[in-house]
Amino acid sequence: MIPLLLLSLLAQPYSEERARAVLEAMRKDSGRHMSVDPVDGQFFYRVTLELRAKRVLEIGTGAGYSGGWFAMALKKTGGRLITLEIDPERHAAAVKNFAAMGVADIVEARLANALTELPKIEGPFDIVLIDAWKPDYLRYYELTLPKVRRGGVILAHNTRNAEFQLRPFLQRIRTDPAVRTEFLPESVQGLSISWKK
DSSP: OOOHHHHHHTTSOOOHHHHHHHHHHHHHTOGGGOOSOHHHHHHHHHHHHHTTOSEEEEEOOTTSHHHHHHHHHHHHHTOEEEEEEOOHHHHHHHHHHHHHHTOGGGEEEEESOHHHHGGGOOOOEEEEEEOSOGGGHHHHHHHHGGGEEEEEEEEEEOTTTTTTTTHHHHHHHHHOTTEEEEEOTTOSSOEEEEEEO
């Protein structure tokens, strides 16, 4: 069910103020769909603007909260977001939320298994966010690294609160000579930032 605020915004033209209001409503009504903290979302917004990103790929849409932050910045850079979600309920929620934010025109929300969909998607991308099934993070990384441009970045969420499950992935990004990895200090759940050399 869509909160009343979102319903009232569905037919509105885009404005960042309105989009931010939708994100705040999503955060308050998050339930099981919430994926990232606002501090992580604000970083997604900043890095998209800093890179003047035109193409962003998200693995794990959830209800569209993190994608919403990317999309707000992409509205300014003239870019587009491709986001993949395997769960039909979450995908449907995200599609409604992107419409409420006024960003549906620049978001390609695919209902798909990322492991089978990623090989079909051509790069290059400026940014990739991995925030899906934790045991597959390393596979997602291996599938997307060749699709990221030099100077682009692969972000991965939950590197702190799911550290045990992500050990093979974390070992790889810390030692892979193809990237320079750092971590967002203020991220409660953990966010890795791997810059492609």
